[in-house]
Amino acid sequence: MTSLRKFVIGIGISFGLPWLLLIVVPAISAQKLTTLSYDKERDGMEGAYPGKGIYRQGQLIYAKEGCTQCHTQMIRPGFAGILDPWKKGWGSDQAETPAQPIRPSTQRDYMFEPYAYLGVQRNGPDLTNAGYRLADKSRLEIHEHLYSPQAVNKWSIMPGFRHLYKVQPIQAAGSPKALKLPAAFAPEKGYEVVPTAEAEELVNYLLSLKKDAPIPGEVVADTAAKK
Numbered sequence: 471m472t473s474l475r476k477f478v479i480g481i482g483i484s485f486g487l488p489w490l491l492l493i494v495v496p497a498i499s500a501q502k503l504t505t506l507s508y509d510k511e512r513d514g515m516e517g518a519y520p521g522k523g524i525y526r527q528g529q530l531i532y533a534k535e536g537c538t539q540c541h542t543q544m545i546r547p548g549f550a551g552i553l554d555p556w557k558k559g560w561g562s563d564q565a566e567t568p569a570q571p572i573r574p575s576t577q578r579d580y581m582f583e584p585y586a587y588l589g590v591q592r593n594g595p596d597l598t599n600a601g602y603r604l605a606d607k608s609r610l611e612i613h614e615h616l617y618s619p620q621a622v623n624k625w626s627i628m629p630g631f632r633h634l635y636k637v638q639p640i641q642a643a644g645s646p647k648a649l650k651l652p653a654a655f656a657p658e659k660g661y662e663v664v665p666t667a668e669a670e671e672l673v674n675y676l677l678s679l680k681k682d683a684p685i686p687g688e689v690v691a692d693t694a695a696k697k
């Protein structure tokens with residue numbers, strides 16, 4: 471009897487302690503997080519960190535489509551060196567060798583997200599700051615990539631999310647939103663591909679991914695000047 475009791479207590483501790491330390495304590499600490507304000511004198515900028523966060527409506531599509539199976543949204547601390555090749559173009563500074571190191575992600579970066587889509591595998595590029603890279607492209611180009619990644623990068627292993635688009639007969643001069651696709655990916659003659667509302671929401675979300683706001687108290691002069 472005593473050995474059964476020891477066994478049950480032992481099992482309880484083996485599962486209970488990690489649950490408490492790895493789930494309950496971090497969850498409580500995350501719920502207590504508050505925004506930090508910038509100090510005009512110290513940081514040279516005003517406002518609060520984090521800012522307004524991501525475009526939530528589109529995040530639901532991102533979750534539903536399983537983009538997290540291949541894309542992460544977390545920059546690990548080990549990758550924070552300036553000369554680290556992983557850092558090229560990962561933040562607002564898109565230069566080959568960014569002037570400022572791009573900072574690793576912090577807990578606060580995800581404050582306004584009911585779920586943080588950190589990702590499980592990095593088969594595609596990390597999307598923490600994808601909004602900066604995509605800003606160089608037109609919405610049409612972003613849609614063309616989501617519809618058929620191989621039309622943009624032949625070697626891409628990303629699947630096309632064609633169900634987020636509608637194939638319709640071309641009326642008059644055609645829709646201004648119609649994707650410009652290479653012949654191999656284009657629909658039948660007389661038809662055009664246009665984004666659905668879901669695809670538009672997803673692109674809004676991707677464009678909102680800019681999680682490299684400087685942390686109050688750690689603002690580098692250069693970054694402050696740029697904002």
Ligand code: HEC
Binds near residue numbers: 536593604628672
């Ligand atoms: C099977 C893995 C896989 C899935 C699932 C996937 N992607 Fe990708 N993604 C990739 C790969 C690989 C690349 C790089 C090659 C390319 O550009 O196509 C990429 C590139 C991208 C880029 C360009 C990133 C950059 O840095 O410029 C965006 C944006 C993107 N994916 C968004 C998405 C979205 C949104 C979804 C979900 C609807 C998704 N991906 C699902 C593998 C995937």
